Amino acid sequence: MSRRFIVPDLLAPNLRLVFCGTAPSRASAAARAYYARPGNRFWPTLHRVGLTPRRFQPHEYAELLTLRIGLTDLCKAHSGNDDELPHDAFDVPAFVRKVKRHQPRWVAFTSKNAAQAFLARKAGYGAQPETLGVTQFFVLPSPSGQATRFWDEQVWRELAAVVKRPGKA
Numbered sequence: 001m002s003r004r005f006i007v008p009d010l011l012a013p014n015l016r017l018v019f020c021g022t023a024p025s026r027a028s029a030a031a032r033a034y035y036a037r038p039g040n041r042f043w044p045t046l047h048r049v050g051l052t053p054r055r056f057q058p059h060e061y062a063e064l065l066t067l068r069i070g071l072t073d074l075c076k077a078h079s080g081n082d083d084e085l086p087h088d089a090f091d092v093p094a095f096v097r098k099v100k101r102h103q104p105r106w107v108a109f110t111s112k113n114a115a116q117a118f119l120a121r122k123a124g125y126g127a128q129p130e131t132l133g134v135t136q137f138f139v140l141p142s143p144s145g146q147a148t149r150f151w152d153e154q155v156w157r158e159l160a161a162v163v164k165r166p167g168k169a
Contacts, residue, residue, distance in 0.1 A: 023075035033058035039145030
C-alpha cells in the first residue's frame with residue numbers, strides 16, 4: 001500500500017472480483033473511502049444484485065475482502081471528475097502489474113473510461129474477450145450520479161450472475 005494513494009488499494013491474491021474505477025471523486029478523496037459521494041449507486045447496487053449480503057457504507061469498504069471482493073482505480077494519485085484529471089493520470093502499467101500479481105477471477109470496470117484506457121479500444125458493456133492470466137474483464141455502467149443517463153442495473157446483475165457461476169469465482 002503506497003502512502004501517495006488517495007484511497008488505498010483493497011487487493012489480495014485470488015479475489016473473485018475486483019472493481020476498478022477511474023479515480024476517486026473529491027468526496028471519496030475527502031472520506032478516504034471508495035464511492036463515497038452522495039448519490040453514487042455503487043454500495044446499494046452491490047447489495048441489490050446479490051454481491052454483498054447487506055448494504056455496506058463507504059467507510060466499511062475494507063470489509064469487502066471477507067467476501068473476496070477488492071477495489072482499485074486506474075488513477076491513484078489524483079481525484080475528481082474524469083475530465084479534470086491530467087491527461088497522463090491513468091497508470092495502466094501499474095494496474096496490469098496488480099492484476100498479474102493478485103490474479104482476481106474478474107475485474108469489473110465501473111466506467112467505460114477506465115475500461116477503454118486499459119483495453120486501448122472502444123468497449124461496450126458486459127464481459128470482454130480479453131484476459132490477463134486467469135483474469136476476465138467486465139465493463140459496467142458508472143454508478144456515479146453524474147452518469148445517470150447511462151445507468152442500467154441489469155448489466156450489474158449480469159456481472160453478479162457470472163461472478164457467482166460455479167467454477168468462475
